[in-house]
Amino acid sequence: MDLDKQNANPTILNPSDLPSRRRTSAVHRRDHGGSGLFDDLIPQYNYLNDPFEQPVSSSDSDDDAVEAIDEQEVYDLISSISDPEHPLSLGSLAVVNLPDIHIIPPASPYSSISTVLVEITPTITHCSLATVIGLGVRVRLEQALPPRFRVDVRIKKGTHSTDEAVNKQLGDKERVAAALENGTLMGVLRKMLSTCE
């Protein structure tokens, strides 16, 4: 049953080494390098939540600051997809990597359409499941990104023996739609996406 796995023994990245958002933002938050251990010594709600003052909704002020969708966010959306062969995430298998995700802003000021380009790296060059993985990434992004994003999923150049053909398949809207009609395939995809946070 396990023998038919195409790559039975893949290399695994440690979760500590995967890119995460906290890495960049946490450092700047506290200029003194502390971890905020002492912040909770005096419970906050006593002072903030005095209901007799007009309710200070603390989120009001930072509501103005827009957090745009960036590469890390796209990475977070797809890195938790499971590999169809192993109970491991695409992130820890390095199938999706942060540097291979690009958000291309609208081509002209009149257009609002941005493009998300994701290049995936199969664990081995002849992996026949590359198409399924690509499809999974594509479905996930189409479900999770707002419609102003066009999704483009490709196999990274030179990482797969038939990358051209697979890319053609993934780029062809009708073939993608046809594939999604296939019950077995949808079952596999659903299982892959079930681990998404």
Next chain:
Amino acid sequence: MSDIQQYLLDYDRSRREASAVAENSATRLRAGDLKLLTLIEELGEYFNSEDGAIRAKTMSYLAEVLAFVPQKVLSLQQRNLLCDFVLARLEDSEGLGSCAKGLIALEERGKWDSERAKKIVETLLAHTHPLNQFRQQSERYPVLRLIDTLMAKYREALRSLHDATPDFLSRFIAYFDGEKDPRNLMLVFSILRVPMTEWNIGADAQDLFDAVFNYFPITFRPPPDDPYGITAQDLKDRLRECISSTPEFAPYAFPALLDKLDSTSMNTKRDVLQTITSSVMEYGPRTVSLYSITLWDALKFEVLNVQEDDLAEEALNGLAAIARVLSQGTTGPLNAYLRPIIKECNEHLEDAPTKQSQAAARILHKIADVSPEVTNILLAGMLPNLFLLFQTADTIAKRRGLLEVLVQLIRANIGVYGDWRSIGTAGEHSSNNALLQFRDQAREIMLNGLETAPIKEVSFRLVCLDGLLQLSKARGLLNDEDVGKIIQLFNAIVIHEESYGKDEVKEAAINGLVEVARQKPQVVIDKAFPAFMAQLPDTDMVESRGYIPVLEAFAKLAGEEKVFDTVILRLKNKFASAVKQNASSAYIIALLSAMLYALTKGANKLEQNPESSSYFQDIVLPLLKRTSSSDESHPRAFDDEATLDLVGRICNIIIRAQSAEHQETITAELYTMFRGTPQSELPPFNLNAPPETNRTMIVSTHLLASFRKETKLPCELDLLISSLANYTQQANLSASVRFASLRQLSLAINKFYSAQALKTCMDPLVNSPFELFVPEKLDPPRIRIMFACLKGILLRSSPALATLYPHVLSFLSHAQYGTTVAHGFATLLQPDDLLTKQNHCQISGLHKQKSFALLVPNITRAFREASPETKPNYLIALSGILKWMPFDIVMEEVGQLFLLLLQSLDLKGEDLVKESAIGTLTSTLVEKPTVVEEHAGSLISRLLANSIVNKEAGTPAKVRAAALRCLTIVPDKLKVEVVLPYRRQVCKKLTAALDDGKREVRYAAVRCRAKWLEVDEAGDDD
């Protein structure tokens, strides 16, 4: 009519009445009214009946009578005769079950000799073989019970029967063929286990094994509301005991089990693995040594190619069991078993880090844990190659993979040889620990790795750090000097290393220090503390705040009991010199924070012996004096209210554990604080006191919180209450001073009134001249007083609430301040860090139920009658109460509250109200979805409206996210047919939320939409 005639008549109509007849016969037998002979003679006619059913019923009658006859009524001779009689009836195929029941009853009334026991078995085998020819379970069951009894009580007799009769065992085994009923099988397994474990089974071993293994794996599923309560697990356990009962089964058991291991069913595999493990444990080293390598070859597969994690864990248990059993025997077989394991694991190390090198680490950890012999052989077999590979490794990732294996081996070693605080499973034998030979090399590569690897190699450094930590924990392994070096390196990481990423390495280093402090407190004090102290300036001249992380780490160490006192002492000294050197307020606050954190961590220690330490003299008194003084001993930082809060909390945590007697030494200084000024000139008694004296009220609040309720306050309680009430109304008080004073009001009422006085405690405030409840006098300060008092009272569930709450509720319709009062309800049950049991407050266990019962029904009633303008006030008050109410209290009433909660979602600008309403709606969905079902449409549309950015409503991000999270669980909790009609609408509208400006909201929207998209798929399947 004779009894038997009556019995036969009653039998088909009512079993109970038939039994009563039999019981009656038994009573007559005992009394002598009925002779046994007569009874048997009366039966004769029916035993000879043509009708099999009548013969069976007659036997049933006899069996019942025998079961009802008291002990000692039947003589030995009578019993023997009866026994022969019943045995003779066995030739008749009708009434077998009753025969067996009769025999059981006879056995209970007098022990048989062994000849009789043998004869019974022989007769059963002769006339009823195979048992399965009897179709009724109720017929077979008594027979099995009879044999089980014989097996239990006449073991020797049956064994001699087996020894004397060559084909007995094979007939005996075949007797049970084809049994399928779970109740009977439980007995069959237990019967067969006796020959398995105790008899010389010789050539019948395979038959005996097959007789039970035919049932493997058990796939039985008990019917719903099964009256017999036999579970599949019961059967599995008995079957497993049978299989593992004798080493003579090994030649059949292991191949058969391994064959079943190829099954695709996870349950079967789990069963197989568990059975292998228990068989290995039972069969003993000699037998296991024959199969150890075969088993390894099969079991390793489950670990190296994990399918389900628990299967891998079971397989590991099996592998460890083999090692454990072989450790009990000679070294040869153990070595033979471990050799291929070492070889295989070494091979997997070559291409670390992979899934299989991780699996190798798991295997080694599990096996090395079992005994000193095994751990030593594995270390000797693995480590030389591991170190060699480490030296020649070309990537850091590979080195990490190798070290992971090393760390697992060290952990297993600690399991066997123990750590510094406790000896391991091997007892006190640290001298023969093979790890001693490798410790220097291991320590060196990991020290080196942690020290020199680039800072961005987080996972590699984490492994090094973990390995070093384990090394320093291992009992008798490193000397203090070497542990000291490791501590210094950890220290350097905590103190000097620049911050990177999530600072996982720093955090691990701090936790590592704490853990070493547990094992080697003195070394940590000697090596780590001076370095920490050196990093903490006496005064901070430069603007850098680099001391914060150092203080954080240092304060964390206080969590370890053995170094707690030293940490506090050093912090205290640092604080004293910082004040002397005029350090900045920021630094002083940081030191106080560290002290408070450390004290909180060590609170248990303070509670155990509160008066033994000198903290009161050394910390509390100086702090209080500095607080109130106005000369140079008063640091500038102490003018800051936040600092005073810290000071108050430090004093509180030290004082509150002390006895009332000891506390009395300070109660008189509650407000004066050693100033020397009379109390009446200070707040809260003097409204015209100098403004700077107001601040110390914050410290007084914490002192008051720490006092036991038996202590004597510095003034009359009523005077204190009224003074505080007047004091808090002053307009010029800062928010925190006012808040502190209001909490004093709650504390004083809660702690110091007797239950009787509590009922009238608010009277001075309610009566003239104060007149708290007169609507015309209502204003925000008075509303605050109202709620502060109520808060103290409600925690005690006082009956006074029944009269006080209606007053407050009536203000919800107050034209000017109705909304303010409504917001006040949120404060009532809000958790408070001062009104706690630790602070000796009186908290009744049911106070939340009480307030709920007094408030909520009244609010819902008044809401219906309220004018449209004041309706929102009721919704606000309701959500404020529900916000802090445990849901199981709300649960009963939630049906009536649900519509009100939905309406709160329509309020404009009341974001906190919405948030809490969504919280209650979420709990309702989780706990009682039936209530939601009929309102699904309105709930979904309101949640949608609150989850999408809308210029007018201006719903904040927090509410949007909460609404989305609530919407996420809707499809899980409601029936598909209820949810499905809304799917399209929800998925469409949520695309807007996917483009929300806030990441948190988008994140919730993605999850929510994914959930709703699945609704359709689930619907397709149906």
